[in-house]
Amino acid sequence: MRHVFGVRVGPVAFRIGSAWRAPVEQLRTLYRDYPAHDGVPDFTVRLEAARPWRRFVRPSVHIRGDFVIPDAAPLPLAQGLLAAEMGMNLQMALGQRRFLLLHAAAVERDGRAVIMTGESGAGKSTLAALLQARGWRLMADEFVLVEPATGLVHPFPRPVSLKNAAIDVARAALPDALWGPLMRDTPKGAIRHLVPGAAALAGAETPAEPVLLLFPRYGLPAEQRPVGAGEAFVRLTQASTNYVGLGERGFTALTRLVTDVTRAAIDYPDTDSAAELIEALW
Amino acid sequence: MTPARTLAAVLADPSAAEALTPGAWAAVLAVAQAEQLIGTLAVRLDGLPLPARVAALLHDAQATALEGRRQALWEAEMARRALAGIVEPLILLKGTAFVAAGLAAGQGRSIGDLDILVPRDRLDAAETALLAHGWMWVKPDPYDDAYYRRWMHELPPLIHPERDRMIDVHHTILPLTARLRPEAGKLVADAVPIGGGLAMLSPTDVVVHAAIHLFADGDLSGGLRNLWDIDRLLREYAEADGGYWPSLATRSADHGAVAVVARAMRLAHALFGTPVPQDSQRLRLSDRLFLRCLLARDGWARESRKLTRLGFYIRSHWMRMPPAMLARHLWIKWRKGASAG
Numbered sequence: 341m342r343h344v345f346g347v348r349v350g351p352v353a354f355r356i357g358s359a360w361r362a363p364v365e366q367l368r369t370l371y372r373d374y375p376a377h378d379g380v381p382d383f384t385v386r387l388e389a390a391r392p393w394r395r396f397v398r399p400s401v402h403i404r405g406d407f408v409i410p411d412a413a414p415l416p417l418a419q420g421l422l423a424a425e426m427g428m429n430l431q432m433a434l435g436q437r438r439f440l441l442l443h444a445a446a447v448e449r450d451g452r453a454v455i456m457t458g459e460s461g462a463g464k465s466t467l468a469a470l471l472q473a474r475g476w477r478l479m480a481d482e483f484v485l486v487e488p489a490t491g492l493v494h495p496f497p498r499p500v501s502l503k504n505a506a507i508d509v510a511r512a513a514l515p516d517a518l519w520g521p522l523m524r525d526t527p528k529g530a531i532r533h534l535v536p537g538a539a540a541l542a543g544a545e546t547p548a549e550p551v552l553l554l555f556p557r558y559g560l561p562a563e564q565r566p567v568g569a570g571e572a573f574v575r576l577t578q579a580s581t582n583y584v585g586l587g588e589r590g591f592t593a594l595t596r597l598v599t600d601v602t603r604a605a606i607d608y609p610d611t612d613s614a615a616e617l618i619e620a621l622w
Numbered sequence: 623m624t625p626a627r628t629l630a631a632v633l634a635d636p637s638a639a640e641a642l643t644p645g646a647w648a649a650v651l652a653v654a655q656a657e658q659l660i661g662t663l664a665v666r667l668d669g670l671p672l673p674a675r676v677a678a679l680l681h682d683a684q685a686t687a688l689e690g691r692r693q694a695l696w697e698a699e700m701a702r703r704a705l706a707g708i709v710e711p712l713i714l715l716k717g718t719a720f721v722a723a724g725l726a727a728g729q730g731r732s733i734g735d736l737d738i739l740v741p742r743d744r745l746d747a748a749e750t751a752l753l754a755h756g757w758m759w760v761k762p763d764p765y766d767d768a769y770y771r772r773w774m775h776e777l778p779p780l781i782h783p784e785r786d787r788m789i790d791v792h793h794t795i796l797p798l799t800a801r802l803r804p805e806a807g808k809l810v811a812d813a814v815p816i817g818g819g820l821a822m823l824s825p826t827d828v829v830v831h832a833a834i835h836l837f838a839d840g841d842l843s844g845g846l847r848n849l850w851d852i853d854r855l856l857r858e859y860a861e862a863d864g865g866y867w868p869s870l871a872t873r874s875a876d877h878g879a880v881a882v883v884a885r886a887m888r889l890a891h892a893l894f895g896t897p898v899p900q901d902s903q904r905l906r907l908s909d910r911l912f913l914r915c916l917l918a919r920d921g922w923a924r925e926s927r928k929l930t931r932l933g934f935y936i937r938s939h940w941m942r943m944p945p946a947m948l949a950r951h952l953w954i955k956w957r958k959g960a961s962a963g
Contacts, residue, residue, distance in 0.1 A: 341922055353675070355648060357922050379644045380675045384652045386922055406655045406923070437682040587689040 341386060346377040350485070350495040350544045351438070354428055355381035359389050360399065363420030370421065370499055370520045370533055373541050383407075383435060385427035387420060403427040407434035419523050422531060425501065432483050432496075433581040439485035439494060440586060440593045443579045446484045446493055446550075447476035453493045453548035454618060455484055455601070456556050457579050463558030463608075466506040469534055470611045471618075473513050478540040479548065488586070488593040491600065492547040497540040499533035507532045513611070552622050553601045556614065560607035564617055567603040625649035626846060626917040627893075629659065633850060634894040636666050647676050649921035656923035657846045658732040661687030665730030687730045694718045694733040697787045701736060702819050704755035708747045711821040713739040713813045715792060715831065719822035720851070727854035732847075735779070735788040739823070741810050742793040749777055749791070757782050757789060765954060773798050795831050801941055802838050804830065804877040825859040825866065826873035833886035834879055837912075841931070841938040845916045846893075852886050853894040860897065867899050889913065 341357030343364040348354075354377070358364045386404040389395040400414040401423040407430060415423045432441060444457035445468035454476075456464045465481040472478050478497055485494040499520060502510055507522070507530065520533035535541075553572055567575075576594055577583050583590045604621055608614035623631075629650050632638045642650065654660040664680035664687065672680070694717065702712045715737035720728030740748045757780040761767060770778040775798065777791040794806035809831075812824040823831055829852060836848040860866045874883040889912060890896040891903050905913075915934050918927035925931060939948055 380647045380651065380673065380679070382675075382679060384648070384655075384922060386924065388924075404924075406652065437686050438678070585686065585689060587692060589685070 345371075346379075346381060347371045348375045348377040348544075349428075349498050352383070352432070352436075352496065353377040353379070353381045354383050354385060354431070356385045356387070356424055356427070358387040358420070358424070359395050360387065360401075360417060360420060362417065363387055363401070363424050366421040366521060367424055370518075370535060372518070373535065373538075374544075383428070383431035385424060385431060387423055387427065390414065403430065405431055407431050409434075413527075415526075419526055421520060421533070422523055422526055425499070425533070428498070429482065436483075436485075436582055437585060439487055440590050440597075441580055441582045442484040442486065442576060443482070443581065444484040445481045446479040446495075446548075447471045448479050448493075448495075448543070448548040449476050451548050452551045452622070453479060454552040454554060454622060455493065455550055456554045457484075457576065458555055458557065462556055463506075464556060465500050466502060466510065467556060467558070467608075467611060467614055469500045469502065469510050469536075470513050471615060472537045472540070474615050477543050478536045479543075481536075486550070486593050486597060487547065488589040490547075491550070491593065491596050493550050494547045495540070495544050497536040497544050499535050501531055502534055503531055504529045510534055550597060550601050552618070553598065553603045554618070554621075555603075555605040557605070557607045559609065561609060562613040562617060563607045564604050564621070567605050569598045569603065572598040572603045624917045624919065625653045625921050625923075626657070626919050629653050629657070629663070630846065630893045630917070633659070633663060633666055634853075636670055639667055639670060639672065644673065645921075647673065649923075651676070651679060652921070652923035653919045656919060658844060659847050659850065661690070661730035661732050662847075662850060663730070684730065687732060690733050691721045691728070691731075693787070694721060694736065697736045697782075697785065697789075698722060698820060699818070700755075700782070700785070701738060701752075701789060704751050704757075705738075705740075705748055706819070708751055709738075709740050709744055711813075711815050711819050713810065713821045713823070714816075715739055715795075715823070716835075716851075719816075719828070722818070722820050723816040723822050725855065726858050727851045729854075731851075735790050737790045737792060739792045739795075739806075739809060739813075742806065745777065745791070745793050752780055752789065752791070756784060760788065763958075765958070769951070795834055796839055800838065802834065802878050802882075804834060804879060808876060824873075825855075825863070826870045827877075829855050829859070829870060829886070830874055830877050830879050830883055833874075833882040834877075837882040837885055838879075838941055839938070841935040842912065842915045849886070849890055849893060849916065853890040853896045856887070856890060856896050856898065885909065885912070889916070 343358040343361050345356045345364045345367045384406050388402045388404050390402055399417040401420050402414045403423050405427055444455050445464040446453050446455050447468050458464050468481045479495040481500040483496050485496050518535040522532045524530045606617045654663045660683040664684040698718050717731050717733035718736055760779045760781050767778050775792055775794045775796050779788050781788050795804050796802055809827050813821040814824055815821045832852050836845055874880045887898040887902040888909055891898045892905055915930045920926045
């Protein structure tokens with residue numbers, strides 16, 4: 341492909357090829373502090389034009405790669421960076437088989453990890469990003485990787501995709517952070533990528549033992565309730581894209597996880613109260 | 623050498639893997655993924671000294687294939703239970719048959735839908751039983767449905783929503799509109815039991831089916847995997863039975879499939895070194911076009927050689943339908959596409 345970018349995020353290496361220069365240049369900036377990767381990748385992503393002339397005329401970016409959704413809508417070239425990020429997410433969601441993959445965020449302190457899962461909009465990405473300002477290491481904001489053989493959580497510290505109001509909140513809380521370009525009018529509104537802090541990138545190959553599993557909900561008065569292992573198990577099977585594909589390994593890893601950790605659902609009105617709830621539980 | 627040709631060379635002779643550079647590996651693995659041969663590659667290279675990242679990737683691929691095998695066998699068992707009393711034993715086709723019978727062609731193979739062969743006079747009963755056991759129609763479109771029922775060699779595809787698996791219920795192995803007319807009755811009559819209430823096509827019919835599927839029923843997409851199946855089947859059957867080659871020739875003639883089987887043998891020999899008889903080894907001029915198309919992927923696994931591919935796409939429709947019918951079919955499809963878009 342014309343423009344190529346290779347990067348390692350935690351244990352996973354990506355090779356991204358693009359028909360245009362701009363998305364690759366944006367990737368280079370955003371992933372400036374990540375290890376480059378030019379060897380054998382785990383996943384290949386391609387950003388392609390639908391037809392040769394569509395590189396120039398009304399350019400729209402089609403997301404392709406090892407794993408694809410056949411009828412995924414293309415994005416305008418101005419959102420090429422978003423297309424690359426979506427392409428990487430897609431490879432993980434459809435192709436990851438080394439780790440049990442949970443749609444969740446995770447932070448770590450003293451070698452012990454907190455996993456936060458919930459539907460999109462529950463605020464887990466924002467919360468995980470903001471906890472960095474309180475001494476937590478960000479391990480993941482989108483995909484938590486659980487190693488079946490050990491039960492350990494492996495970091496996957498991708499740039500955090502923040503949306504709409506969360507962008508300004510995070511900018512105020514993390515004034516020194518590195519950011520990607522602001523993309524308005526994406527299918528999910530305004531999106532901007534926040535690069536995790538130095539601790540997250542330095543620890544990108546350091547796994548942690550999961551000790552706390554949270555089901556957070558943003559925008560409600562502070563409250564918590566315990567969650568049974570059975571409920572946690574079922575909710576995590578729904579939050580995993582590869583639980584079925586892993587077969588028995590997935591079942592063993594997930595039962596072990598929900599058995600070994602403290603489990604709670606928390607409601608929180610702001611980051612301060614969430615941090616207090618987490619520190620009390622942990 | 624295109625990465626697809628390198629992949630073929632490594633599949634045929636795993637020791638060739640030692641010479642690959644990291645760049646070559648990236649290309650070969652991407653192509654293997656795209657051609658659904660990565661699990662097969664993983665099994666072939668198991669135990670060989672490989673770069674750490676490659677070994678880790680292939681380890682994952684092998685685990686995935688193993689889980690896919692388990693799910694495919696379970697799906698076959700579900701269909702067997704649903705169809706008990708209607709078709710016994712249940713005749714499996716393609717990948718599921720290979721793994722159920724423990725054939726080399728099944729090792730590491732990726733398996734999508736469950737394909738079964740049902741005698742035509744049991745088709746209605748089989749359909750009713752599957753619907754009663756939770757399978758549902760995938761194509762609600764009346765034209766598609768009517769087209770399948772009148773002209774195709776299989777029922778419209780059914781899905782089991784709970785397990786998210788499709789089943790293709792065949793009553794023969796080529797559309798009724800196609801130029802070739804394989805003998806469905808003989809396929810069923812000579813099927814061999816493989817245990818557990820299951821059966822598969824006879825050793826010669828399996829290869830005839832694979833060759834027809836590859837060269838008379840499609841545009842060669844996914845063809846590298848199908849040709850690899852043929853290589854493994856031919857090796858295994860020829861080794862077990864000294865009279866295999868003449869039996870295959872006779873059977874191909876019975877089904878009117880001499881040309882496609884011969885082409886399968888020549889191409890398998892060219893790409894994978896299949897030990898076919900000497901007089902079936904020499905490539906023809908047209909074979910080179912098939913090879914060109916089978917190997918048309920670049921180092922990013924993109925489909926290359928667009929013109930060759932287009933040619934094979936047109937050919938695939940040409941073989942399956944008489945011209946007037948093809949025109950009518952494409953016209954209806956085009957109008958539907960235009961009104962949907």
